[in-house]
Structures are given as structure tokens and as C-alpha cells.
Amino acid sequence: MKKLFLFLPLALFLSISILLYRGLFLDPNRLPSALIGMPFPHFTLPSLDSPSDILSSADVKGRPALVNVWATWCQSCRQEHLMLNKLADQGVVIYGVNYKDVRANAQHLLRTLRNPYRLNIEDASGTLGLDLGVYGAPETFFIDAQGIIREKYVGVIDERVWQEKLAPIYEMLLREVTQ
Amino acid sequence: MIPELGLFALILALCLAFVQASIPLVGAWRDDWRWMMLARPAAWGQFMFLVFSFTCLAHAFLTDDFTVAYVAQNSNSMLPWYYKFSAIWGAHEGSMLLWVLILAGWTFAVSLGARQLPETMLARVLSVMGIISTGFLLFLIGTSNPFTRILENIPADGHDLNPLLQDIGLIVHPPMLYMGYVGFSVAFAFAIAALLDGKLDAAWARWSRPWTTVAWSFLGIGIALGSWWAYAELGWGSWWFWDPVENASFMPWLVGAALIHSLAATEKRGVFKSWTVLLAIATFSLSLLGTFLVRSGVLTSVHAFATDPSRGVFVLVFMLTVVGGSLTLFALRATAVKSQASFGIWSRETLLLVNNLLLSVAAAMILLGTLYPLILDALTGAKLSVGPPYFNAMFVPLMALLMAASAVGMLTRWRDTPTRWLGRMLAPVLAVSLLVALTVATQHDRSNWAVAGVCLLATWIMLAGLRDIFDKTRHKGLFKGLPALSRSYWGMHLAHLGFAVCALGAVLTTVGSVEREQRMTPGTSIKLGAYNFAFNGVTQLQGPNYIGDRGSVRVMKDGHEVAMLHPEKRVYPVQQAIMTEAAIQGGFTRDLFVALGEPLADDAWAVRLQIKPFVRLIWLGATMMALGGLLAATDRRYRARKIEPTLNAGIIE
């Protein structure tokens, strides 16, 4: 019996090792959104396309959509833009949050690179970004027809990411509507 | 050509390490002295080849050989030569080479310095170290070869050393740290050899004690330098972050401190043998765990190396082999006998047990806190952070208990101490300490219970030490008695004093620091504490491999100039990095700390000003602890060896 105690350190070490092994395949920088399952935050902000129009959270409700946080100062957003255009062509609903940007720059970019966004919220001071828990751009939120945030993806969406990870989520949201 | 020779030397060193790991071990098992005799030459050869290999890498750095990928990534022709040299261990591959070099150095030292060991014991010790060396050399050659050449598109200049590492502290910090980490492999090897031998006894403890103490001292110096570097170089005046990388070095230090105390009990009284062996294994295991944490990327840290999962898997498998193997050996060979010697409640044995308990719990707590985000993520996928508030809340009470116990520990005697005598010795010490604490609590306007508490405990340790010194010399008189005291005795007192000083500095700084982050235009001044800080604007700065701005802040106190401080904001164009070089005017009672923030409109700057009382006591105390350890390790009884074999024969056989 007493001998068993001597195996205690070994047992402890082995269980720590298993966790460390699992840890090797986890990303310590991955930070899931705290807003998953929560309604899209309330806001009243101007539209980027026509600043006299005021948008609110009611405007992003109604159907499953991607809400993409972007800015012209963000280099990787530009890279992502082409993919978003492609998705918009396929009929994916994408709303934009133009995060802490200069209006003229953003409008210029949309004119030259084409506009994949159904509508664009101009969040010049970053208040909506803060409420969304954004800590960098690009970030993309998935909302369902009731305007509930269901998923968040941080980083550039490319063909591979869309096919492997994100398309299934979007299709699931679409299926929920038809059911 | 030279880098290829360096790699070739590494491979030869690996071959010798393999010989050293296997043949003497088999020899010890078969009792064949010829096989055992191979251990020494193999260790020497290995060390020689690693010195050569390291010299090759140093040559590549100093001659700006950017065809070597590692040099191209971590050096630059504009870099001053001393940073070129220290860039050798500025990233993963080179620091691994330094690691195996130091391991070979320790092995070499053991083979020379432990001549009084029985041949079987030495063969086993060197073999165990050979096993460790084999593993790390395989790791180095297999996953992290520092000599890899760039065959195409050789860069015209290097990518430069990370500016954070361009600091004097960082030249010395990693070698010291590795001296400690790797040095614990000696204690580990002794423990494994003793387990293989089946004899855990006082002789074993005596042999491994000085090695352990030296390794612990180096690790302490390494940690203190790291803390100093964070204070001076990270630009915010914090000296300890409880960052995973810091914790990775702090855990083996704490368990190493427990081991040193436990070894004393095992050597002097033959008690707690299995526990001491377990601590020796744990100390080195935590060193390996630290290597894993820092180099695998499982935890986020400011200081982590660029990571690669294959490296993580390698270190984990290696750790599983070495630590898993040794703990299995421990479970099979160690005895569960409680204690074979007698001791009373107020004996030194008891106090050493209390010391071990507190230090082990502290290390376990840090391990738990460091790994908890990982554990939770692995089990539930939830994210959380464990930071300074948690560690401080847990660590401070444990250290307070340890301080309270260590004063008693110094005065108690082996086996038993007459309670009345102990009371008589400690009562005046306690009275004076209480008086000091009370005076501090009532006199000082900024003080609080933490300050009073740390003054109480620090005085308690210091006076108890003095009381013990007076007691030890009472027969011969102070002047005749003092020189007769042994070095290990002085080392013990110096280290305990250092502990008190360090604790004092940590608490006084944390409680008493004042700081202000302020927008300042040239010509304006701010009053902070008793000092007046006047900002005189910035001038341009041109360094060897950076450009920047140099601010001038005149510090006045009572109308007199105390200091002219020049904080810098540097831009390292090659690395596209911005560095904040704080200007510090040091002093025993306080540091004045000025750092530049960002440039603002109208020539104004964000300026961060701090007054940090007694902050230097932290590093002074840490240095005293390390010096105490080194002093104790040079004690006469570890050096005078000529007569020992015959005297010790009874235990060895």
C-alpha cells in the first residue's frame, strides 16, 4: 500500500504530459468571442454609402449574414476584399463595419475594388467595434435571422478557410430559416 | 567551410555522448571497470567538440557570414561586436547550442571535480548526463541546426538582433540561467545514480550538495538579471510579471532551494532520503518543463521563442523518457520508510520539513497557475488568464510563513532543541522586531499593514541570524570565534539575509511607488513626491543601428538638481521595431525612472515618471542569496578530500 504512494509523482507527471501534448495542438492565441449567443449590439451610426442615412441594429436583422469588420488602413482586409466580392456574387449576404477609418478613403476603396457589402456601417470612433469585442481587423461575425451572433472568425477569409470552416456555418444558418 | 566543421563537430559530440550514455552504464551494471573508464574520456571529447562547434558559430557571427541562415536572421553588420557575440544565443538554435555546451561543461567539471567518487558511481553519474546530452544533441541537430546554409538569394545584410535583446543584461542573462537549469542535471544524475546503486545515503547527499548549491546560485543570478532587464529594458518599470517564461525559471529555483535544505538534512542526519531524491528529480524535471514551455509555444508569453510544433513534440517525448523513466525508477527503488532517525518537534529537521513544504507548495502553485489556462483550454475549450493578482495573492502569504519559519530554523539544532533555550534566544528578537514594525506602522505616513509586516519579518530573520552568530562564538569570544565559523555557515546566513532584503525591497517598492503618465511640452515641469521633474524637450539621436529621440528631464529636489535624465525612444529600422530606453537614476533608497511615451502634437511628449523606493534591494537581496550559495559550496569540507575515502568507506561499501 505504502509503495503505491511512490507512484504518485509518476502518475501526476504523466497526466500533466497528456495535457501538454494536447496543448501542442491548441492555439493559445485563439480567443473565442464573448458575444456568441448574444444579440447583435445596438447602435445608431451613419451609413458609409450615404452618410445622411442613420443605420441601427434593425437593419442587420432578418436573414443570416456575415458582418465583416474592415478598414483601409488594414492591409490584410484588402486581400480579403477580393474573396468577399466572390462570396457576394454567390449571393452571400455581407454587411460591413468600416472600423476607425477615414470616410473618403473607404469610399474610394469601395469604388475601385467593387463593393461586396449590402450596407456599410461607418464606425469612425470604434464604438460599435468595442461593443463587438473587436481587437483588430479583419474580423467576421456570423449572425442568424434573429440577429443573434453565432460565430466569429478572426483573420483573412480565403477560399480554403471558407470551404473548410465557414461555408458549413453559413449553410447551417440558412437551413435554420427554411425549417 | 567553417560552419560545416561546426556541424561536423556537433555530430561527433553526439557520437561521444552516445558512448558516454551507454557503455559506462553497462559497465557499472556488469562491474567491468574498463567499460566504466570510458566515461571520462568520452565526456572530455564531447566537451572539446562542443567548444569547437560553438567557436565556429561565434566565428560566423563575428565575421558576418550571412550565408548561415541563423546568422542572417539574428545579426546585422551594423551591430556592435559584443551584441554580435551575444546574438549567438539570441534565438532558439544558438541558445540550444549554448545549452548543450554548458551541459558538456558541467559534465567535464564533474569528471574532474568528483575524483573521490567510487568508480561505479562516477560511471553512472556521467552516463546519466550523457543520456541527457544525447537527447539535446539529437534535438539540436535534428530540429534546430544553427549551421544551416542559405543556398540561394543570400541576403546582403542580416535581419538584425531583436532590439529587446540588445542590452548588457541580456548578454549575461541566458548563460547564467542555463548554468542553473543545466547544473541541476548534476543533482539529477547523482540521484539517478544513487537509485540505480540502491544506496541512498549521507555520502550521496554530501557529494551532490555543492553541485546543487552552485547550480541554484547561478539560476538565482540568471533570474535576477532577467528581472533587472525587464525593469530597465521593457520600459515600464515593472520588475516581475509572473509571465510563463519567468515562472518556468522560478519553479526550479524554488524547488532547488527546497532541495538544498533537504540535502542538508540527508547529509547531516541521514533523514528524508526518498524525499530528497524526489526533489532532485523534480528540480531537473521542472528545468526540462521550462524548456518545453518556452520553446513549444503552448503558452503565450512576451519572451517566448519562435515556435514549431515538431520541436514541442520532440522535447515532450524526451521529457517523457527522462522524467517518466526516472520517476518509474524512483517508484520502484525508493523506500517508503518514514524516517530512520529520531528528532523532536523543535529540531532543525522539523524546520527543514516546514521549509520544504512551503517551497514545494509555492512551486506547485506557480505550476498550477501557469498551466491552468492550458488545462482549461484542453479540457473545456474555455479561455482564461491567470496573472499577477492571483500569483501575488498566493505567493506572498507562503513567503511570509517561510520568513517566519526560517528565523527559527537558523537557531534550532539537529535532533532537538531545548524549548526553553529556544524561547530565551528568540524572545528578544521577537520583541525588537515587533518594536520596529510598530515604529514603522506609526511613523511613516504612506505605510500600511504590508510594510509593517515585511519590516517585522525581515527584522526577525536578520536579528535571529545575528543572535545565532553571537551564540556560536560565545565560547571563544567574538573576535576569535568569527574566523572559526565555516564558510557554509556564513553562506547560510548571507543567503537568509538576502532573502529578507529581497522581500523588503519587493514590498516597499510595490507599496511605495508613485508614478505619473503625463503629456509634457518642453519647459513644463511636474511635481511628483518630493521631486520636481522638468522636461526640456528632445534632441535627435543617431546610434550604430538605430535612430531616435533623446529626451532631457531635469530632476530637482529642494531646489537642488538631483539628476539629469535622458530617456530615449529608438527606432531600429531593420527590425522595424520601436524601443523605449528608460533613464534611471539609481539609489539605495529610491530609483528615479523616466521613460518617453509617444510624441504628441505641439512638440509635446507623453512622459512616464516614476519614483520607486528601495527597488534595488530586490536585486541586492537576490545577489546575496546567490553569493551565499556560492560561499557555502566552497566550504572546506567539500574541498578537503584526501582523507575522505577511507573515512567514508563505511557508507560507500
Place this chain on the structure above:
Amino acid sequence: MNSLVIAIALSLMLLGNSMAAIDAAEFSDDSKYQRFYDLASELRCPKCQNQNIAESSSPIANDLRGEIHRMLSEGQSDEQIIDFMVARYGDFVLYDPRLNSRTVLLWLGPSALLLVGGVVVAVIIRGGRKVRSGTSNELSDAERYRLTDLLQESDRLIEQDT
């Protein structure tokens, strides 16, 4: 070209719009500044490696500092500010994790270990006293022989030492 200009340009490029933070840190009274600094030190910057938002120079840390400043100026409590951050960024931003079912092992583990260790130490000390008073007869002859051997050795060492 003027190196200062390069420096400023570079720093602006790398730090983004971080200028607001410094103005934000100015308060009318010292106690508010202390609360500001304490809060910013206890909150982890969500994008940085492992830094609190008081010390990080990343744009998001600057924004969050600004937010703390705004909420403090509006007279909100520390609790409200922390809840605000957790609602947006999750428990990850707390360096001081809250006690709940997930963190119970973290918070109570060390104390439990200390308690168990204390009991073990107490048992060992009692064992040591037993041997002392001669009531222990669990040692075999061989062990007894080794014990006397060791005791003689350690006595010799003690004499040598003092």
C-alpha cells in the same frame, strides 16, 4: 532626410492612432489616477502576447485605456468597468480570474495542498519522535545496523562542522 521625421513617421505607422491614450490618462485627482492604473494593470490586452493594457502600446490597448478613462470620469465603479470588459472580451481579459466552478481548483488547490502537506509533515514529526522515545520496533536488524552506522557518521560530521 531628417531622422526625426523618419522616427515619428515610423512610430505613427507602427503604433497606429495611439495618441489618445496619454490625454486620457490625465485626471483631476490622484485617487482616480490610481484606480485607472490599477484597473488597466489587471486587464489583459486581448491582442498582445501577455501584457496588461496599462503597459501595452497596441492600438486596442489604447482604445481600452480610453474606455476605462471615460467610464471612470462618468463615475462608474470598478466592478462596472470590469463587467463591461468581460461582456465584450470574455474572462480572458481578467488577470485576476473570478472564483467559479471552473476556477475552484485554481483558487483552492494550493491551500488544499498546503493542508495535506501539513498533515503529512505532522505525521512524519510524530514518527520521528516515536523513534526517539524508542517505541518503534519496525526496523529490521539490517536497517538498525545501517542506522547506527549513519548516526555515527553524522555525529562525526557534526563534530567536524562545529
